Amino acid sequence: MTRRLLLSYLGLAILVLAGLEIPLGWIYARGEISRASQSVERDASMLAEVTEENIEKGNLDALPDVVGDYATRTGGHVVVTDRRGLVLADSNPSGRTHIDISAQPDIARALRNRPTVATGDDVLSATMPGHSGTTIRGTLRLTYPMAEVNARVHRIWGALALAGACILAAVALAAFTLARWITRPLRTLEAATAQLADGRLTDPPDATTGPPELRSLAASFTHTASRLQQLLKAQHAFASEASHQLKTPLTALRLRLENFEPHLDPRAHGSLEEAVGEVERLSRMVQGLLALARLENSATTPEPVELDAVIADRVAMWESLAAEQHVVLAVTGRPAGRVWAIPGALEQVMDNLVANALRVSPPGATITLHRTPGAELHVIDQGPGMTETDRARAFDRFWRASDSHHDGTGLGLPIVRHLVHASGGEITLHPAPGSGLDAAVLLRPVTGGRSRGGTGAPRSTPVTAVGYRHLAEVSVTPHRASAFGLRTGRRR
Incomplete structure (x- = not known):
């Protein structure tokens, strides 16, 4: 903006100077030529009188x-x-005399008592008759080179150009100072906005300099950002405190329920197991909500991650549990290379998607992790699949299919979507060929060997390592998946 303001000021100054100096220079040039022409005409008339008198006297x-x-x-x-x-006399030493030049137009006019004044590109010329009354005794031609006149004209143009350059330099200095003064609050506001987008405002915008409107805007922004930070801090503190305060009573409630088992009639054991299961689901739901709150209220920057290495690592982690359920994990497609992702996000995304696929995969089925060009990963199962309506609502919080019979919280896929979006990607659900579901995760590939924060890196998004610690408590891992029993139910 400083450059645009400076260019606008200089453009206006150039327009004003051009409107003043060009007419002034043109008027001065015409005036110089006119004065030179009048001077030559006057001198020619005076010399014609002197020479006519000498000719009359025979001198x-x-x-x-x-x-x-x-x-x-x-x-x-x-x-x-x-x-x-x-020709009676020629001021040029090499000029010839006693030659007839009466045929030349200006001489012929002067012999008829008609003076001639002409202005050319190279010379000024004045031809005057030497006469007494109506008697013509001779003529006189005076030519004056335009070089001196042109030199004076060029000097004035040069002076005007120099003056214009000095004025433009002064205008540029004043305009730059003024533009910097005007835009300083905007620069500090831009920096503060970037800091706020990254999750923390450390340098508030300058509200002491610049125009009153910008100072007011900077002050309003600072107040709004401070208020927003206070709200986020309060929400973060609530999530941190609630995580501890809710975990303890829920754990105690589960233990108390389990302690009832020896004292209950065997017919009540089923209800007791259901109650314990509900307590466990409530615990996971609370921790999932806390994790989402932390994810949405913090920020970090995506980094280059080897997608193929993550896929190989997670497949190795899940193969044993899949083998217990007689399900095969297959990796197909060409290597995807490096992609932009929040550190640790891809592991959580794949854990949730593979766990969902295992829940609905019958024995003997295959879960395919297919890589396609453009850093796209497909997790394809051979389960019953989902209707178009269910696929549209699958990412809603707490939503579960109507025919679901497992103890999920309905937060797994919302967390997955949030992590993928935070990494600058997209996730969609499609029907798989035959039956089952295809969860397609499209990520941004790292091109040109760019490093973190380089050109092409996604902007910072609301996820931090703080959220991952709590996310790990509710994200599905092979150990937890085995404890929850993945053979029954639908997706979380």
């Missing part, structure tokens, strides 16, 4: 001295003729 020998003295003083060229057009 022809004095003519060369008269014209030579004038030419020496002024630099002009003087030619004198008699009434027949024969």
Whole structure:
């Protein structure tokens, strides 16, 4: 913005200077030429009177001295003729005399008692008749080179250009100072906005300089950002405290329920197991909500991650549990290379998607992890699949399919979507060929060997390592998945 303001000020200054200096220079040039023409005409008239008097008295020998003295003083060229057009004197030492030039237009007009004044590109010319009354005794031609006149015109143009340059320099200095003063609050506001987008405002915008409107805007932004930080801090503190305060009573409640088992009638054991299961689901739900709150209220920057290495690591982690359920994990497609992702996010995404696939996969089925060009990963199962309506609502919090019979919380896929979006990608659900579901995760590939924060990196998004610690408590891992029993129910 500083550059645009500076260019606008300079453009306006150039327009004003051009509107003033160009007409001024043109008027001065025309005036110089007019003054030179009048001077030549006046000198030619005076010399014509002197030479006419000498011709009348027959004093022809004095003519060369008269014209030579004038030419020496002024630099002009003087030619004198008699009434027949024969050259009597020429100020040019190499000029010829006694030649007939009466046929030349200006001499012919002067012999008819008609003076001629002409302005050319190279010379000014004035031809005057030497007469007494109506008697023509000769003519005089005075030519003056335009070099000196042009030099004066060029000097004035140069002076005007120099003055304009000095004025532009002064205007540029003043405009730059003014533009910096105007835009300083905007620069600090931009930096503060970037900091706030990254999750923390450490340097509030300057509200002490600049125009009153920008100072007011900076002050309003600072107040709004401070209020927002206070709200986020309070929410973060609530999540941290609630995580501890809710975990203890829920654990105690589960233990108390389990302690009832020896004292209950065997017919009540089923209800007791259901109650314990509900307590466990409530515990996971609370921790899932706390994890989402932390994910949404913090920020970090995506980094280059080897997608193929993550896939190989997670497949190795899940193979044993899949084998227990007689399910095969298969990796297909070409290597995807590096992608942009929040550190640790891809592991959580794959754990949740593979766990969901295992829940619905019958014995003997295959879960395919297929990689396609463009850093796209597909987790394809051979379960019953989902209807189009269910796929549209699958990412809603707490939503579970109507025919679901497992103890999920309905937070797994919302957490997955949040992690994928935080990494700059997209996740969609599609029907798999035949039956089952295809969970497609599209990520941004790292191109050109860019490093973290380089060109092409996604912007910072609301996820931090703080959220991952709590996310791990509710994210599905092979050990937890085995404890929850993945053979029954639908997706979380």
